[in-house]
Amino acid sequence: MALPISIAKFSLTDTAVNLPSIPCSKALLQADKDNTGIVFFGTGSNQVHTLRAEDSIVVECSNLADWKAYSDANGHTDHLCITPYYT
Numbered sequence: 001m002a003l004p005i006s007i008a009k010f011s012l013t014d015t016a017v018n019l020p021s022i023p024c025s026k027a028l029l030q031a032d033k034d035n036t037g038i039v040f041f042g043t044g045s046n047q048v049h050t051l052r053a054e055d056s057i058v059v060e061c062s063n064l065a066d067w068k069a070y071s072d073a074n075g076h077t078d079h080l081c082i083t084p085y086y087t
Contacts, residue, residue, distance in 0.1 A: 010080045012039060012071040021065035024084035030056035031080060037073030039080050051080070 009032070010019070019041075031039045031051035039051040043066050049057060061067065064084060071078035 010069070010082065011077045012069055012080055013073060013077060014070055016068045016070040019064040019067045019069060019082065021063060022084045023063050024061065024086055026058055026060045026085050027064055028056060028058050028083040028085070029080060030054070030083075032078065035071070035073070035078040036076050037071045037078045039069060039071050039078055041067055041069035041080070043067055 010017075029041065029049075029051065031053055033054045035053040040049070041051070042048045049059075051057065059067070064082065069080055
């Protein structure tokens with residue numbers, strides 16, 4: 001059974017940032033309901049996933065630090081909520 005270990009909320013602008021170093025087997029990534037832009041995330045320079053307000057996705061990973069995220073918020077700040085899981 002997968003158990004959440006914490007929930008973190010990150011502010012994003014148009015500059016890509018690494019997610020925190022948290023070892024986990026998978027993570028739920030959810031765009032904040034009040035976001036005005038699109039959140040982009042992926043590994044390295046390969047930003048392949050997008051989330052609009054209230055969208056979410058579960059990704060498999062060994063550590064969240066392998067992922068980067070940014071937003072096209074056009075001067076606003078968007079937020080990404082992260083719930084990492086251990087299995």
